[in-house]
Amino acid sequence: MLRAIQSRLELKILLLIILVLVVGFGTYVILTIQRESEALIIQQREKLRISTETLAAGIRNVMLTGKAPYAVEMVNDVRQNVRFVDITIYDRFGREVFLREGEGMNTNVNDPMVADVISTRSPRSAMNHADSGSVFTLYEPLHNRPECWRCHDPKEPMRGALQVALRPSAVSSMSATKSVRGMAGALGNTIATAFRTIMLGGNGDQMDTLIAASHTIPGVRLVQVYDRMGFLHFGPEDYEIPDTRLLDILAPKTSAHVYEMRGKVVRVFVPLVNEDRCQVCHGSRFPMRGIMMVEFDAATLASFAEDVEHKFTEAMQAAIREGFRSIMLVGRAGSARFYMDELRSLDVLQTLRVYDANGFERFLNPPPRTRPELKSVIANKDTLEFMEGEDEAQRLVRIVHIPNESRCYACHSSNHQVRSAIEVSVSMSEINARLATNKLRSAGAGVVTILFVWLVIRLFMRRVVVTPVHAIGQVAERVGAGDFSSRAEVASLDEIGRLAERINEMVRGLRERFHLEKFVSQQTIDAVRSSDLSGVKLGGSRRTATVFFSDIRGFTAFSEVSEPERVVAMLNASLAAQAGIVKRHGGDIDKYVGDELVAVFGGEGMVERAVRAALDIQRELPAIMRDRGMDSISVGIGINTGDMVMGAMGSVERMDYTVIGDAVNLGARLCSAAKPGQVLLSETSARALGTPEWCLLNELEPMAVKGKREPVKVFEAVQRA
Structure with a gap:
């Protein structure tokens, strides 16, 4: 038996745990019951203290109004509605006042x-x-x-x-x-x-x-x-x-x-x-x-x-x-x-x-109750708290005094320091019964726990603990070596299973963050999330989208005559305002190029959303810049819709998820041609937009564009009044 224990880790752990459980669990049960008892008593004391102080403050303030009968009604309301406390009010001579409801009534009338x-x-x-x-x-x-x-x-x-x-x-x-x-x-x-x-x-x-x-x-x-x-x-x-x-x-x-x-x-x-x-x-x-x-x-x-x-x-x-x-x-x-x-x-x-x-x-007044303990409360202005009674009749009692303050002299003479005393008590029977029940339950749970641990460790140690922990350890090693494709395959639903799931979530998060470092736009993030375990690959796909270019007019001249800090502040404020409006209309910021903003709109209604964003920028940007204490600026905006290549461009080490193509170039040309405060659309975008009620499309002179043999039709979008 001794040799078997020495040669098998499973038995060593079993024996050690049993010994620890016998000693430790017993000590824990004793300490837990003691702490629980103290916590319950502290909780009861605090509840009693708050109840006493609240009631004393209420009586004191009602009495200061000069309407003592209202104080009687308040105390009776508390007695009726706050059932866990018992309240007794004494005058400065130790005699009970504010009788309980029903005490001033005689039901045994034989007349x-x-x-x-x-x-x-x-x-x-x-x-x-x-x-x-x-x-x-x-x-x-x-x-x-x-x-x-x-x-x-x-x-x-x-x-x-x-x-x-x-x-x-x-x-x-x-x-x-x-x-x-x-x-x-x-x-x-x-x-x-x-x-x-x-x-x-x-x-x-x-x-x-x-x-x-x-x-x-x-x-x-x-x-x-x-x-x-x-x-x-x-x-x-x-x-x-x-x-x-x-x-x-x-x-x-x-x-x-x-x-x-x-x-x-x-x-x-x-x-x-x-x-x-x-x-x-x-x-x-x-x-x-x-x-x-x-x-x-x-x-x-x-x-x-x-x-x-x-x-x-x-x-x-x-x-x-x-x-x-x-x-x-x-x-x-x-x-x-x-x-x-x-x-x-x-x-x-x-x-x-x-x-x-x-x-x-x-309307009877029975003989008032008295309590000897009141002498020290009234004479020394003490606060007493003590237990009285035994077993089910045990109660926690708190007695506090109400001082005879100067503001009380209107009704009370100034020759005494205490006006009255309040006694509030709560029953301890429920707490004592709970503690007794917990002792029996804890003792029974200790025996059952020790037997159950013996069976679990003996029969299921390897399957439940060793194998899953080993699998989790291997995943940790591979992740440490830079392999983010690893996954801990643990089928259990217990703590180890949840640990494995947390490890898998951690690896997945590391993988996503690792790839997201190469991208900045929402399309980039979506691409990473939709990628397989091997990550995002270079290349792209042809898609129909609306490209949006916005450029600050006069920025070069402004930067030549302004302090660098002022230039940066103005640029950041302008781009932040434009980006907020673009996102509000469902656009995705593709990149910032100097003072230029490039955004992509996709999906249903992409042209309408792009044009609405452009018109909102032209309308709101001056006010936004003025509210932020910045110089008033204007922008030119170009919008084009067409097929373009969308994907990861660059190298394996550093990628840029963006859009390229002739349609993108045309959008940039329209932006360059736009005057301050002007929104230019290509024929494709104008045709897709149609004739909305909220916008006018004015056809301009065809514009010669680099890379195009024929001039292209250009339309100006104007907000309807």
Whole structure:
């Protein structure tokens, strides 16, 4: 066995490859899996980083517009459409804000009154019992009116229901004292809360919706809003409170209500404090934004006091309903949760709930989440990135802070450096599962690969590798010796077969380039490509073609008085312009002889194309030369059609693929006879051209031509106007 291995290269290679595969492939598999794991984690980290930074930038810029509800909508849109991430937003105290869609909803509502109100579309009332005493509760349907159809399906008759109940202690207090002021204050607070919510949503221009709706609340006679200077901004202009009175009320700069009882009316003045969240529009210079005045009918309020439990509950429900409806109508549904939260903090209210058409409670704010890791992010302005959970529950988490920049001070005070924090996490379960699968596949592939290599090398080494490589080597040797007719005959389609094909393409390219060195025209290149392995041979064939001669007039005189550099520049510019026009019309540049251009047109329509090229040159060349800053020149052009010899002329070492013959000579004579700007055609070319609409052919005096016993007919081609 050892002697066989020593004497046979095939077995040596086999043994070496098997050993290398066992050691190397195993190491490779381990390193590959490790690199893949690192790459996937890096990719996941980068995706998480980009998502976090993009979201942070979006929230920061939306918040700078002063429209926080839009930021909530943006975050909810991202949560809904970007499913691979989970987003949590915290304030600077580490409390979660911007709740997830559905978290502000309770689907487990077991109140039969709600279902009854929605199904019958009629209001209901009930006396519920609580620890603090009996509570009178009102249930009111929220009908789907035409003005609501922008957001709600017109086919649905109901939007939901509203439940309101007063706190028993507030009811007993008002019943005992007949507190007209307390009722006016509660109703005024409700209207002012709706006003603040709409203003904070950036819809102050639609405030008339709320003002008009407020006048339908029982007992309300008038609602007006004044700015801090005492100017009326919202509400009827029939009557205005004197400026001095308003400024006196605003002078203490507190939120304390001021009440006035004048005859049949009761007025409550609700100061509008310039809170942090209001300063994006109102600035931070003044502590007060303005004041809201709500005027009530004193007799109506007195009737409320006689039956606080029923009548005042109905009035509060109407005030809440109209505020809620106004917020929804101006398109600020996202702000309704904040409106409900503020109302629930009123002392007079025991219960305030809103239900949708399915009977689910909406606009709730569950207890916010907290995370201990936020302390370092907020305190040190750190960026945290870590793994949490295990196996399928493992997630990659990134927490970044949103700084409290100077441009944020309009809404946020300047006594803290961090406004909020954003947590974005992605699940690692898919990556972990992929890595586990890759480990098993790699191990199995390693075993199969080793066995397969053993069989391939043992049975097919010579046929698949040795013989084709030997054939390729022989071709390389012959090409090195200058034989470009060699070809590697390898039939396989594998890498070696493709290598052989590349070698053959290389040899073919070398052969073409070798022969193309002797030619310059397109006809020359075509001749080389159509030649056999022995190359292009001297000689030619008779063909019918149109020869085109163009010569610059006055070039000799110009070159005698001009600098050589200027002469060369002018000549190159002129010939390049003419060559471009000739090629545009399908002509082939045969050669350049000094200031003369020789071209050949062949095939169908060759005379027409040649004449069109000549006329285009006469028309375009002056402008082209002028645009290039060159001296204006003119050319004479001669065109002839006839039989000529086309082929390789010269010697084996240096050939010139060109055209010769009497027809070529006549074309040259016509060019010499052409005046500046003139295009001359022979009788043969003129007859082939016919009488086109775009060109005039003027017959000239016959011209004596060297080599011709009789004068030849000459025609001048002129462009029709």
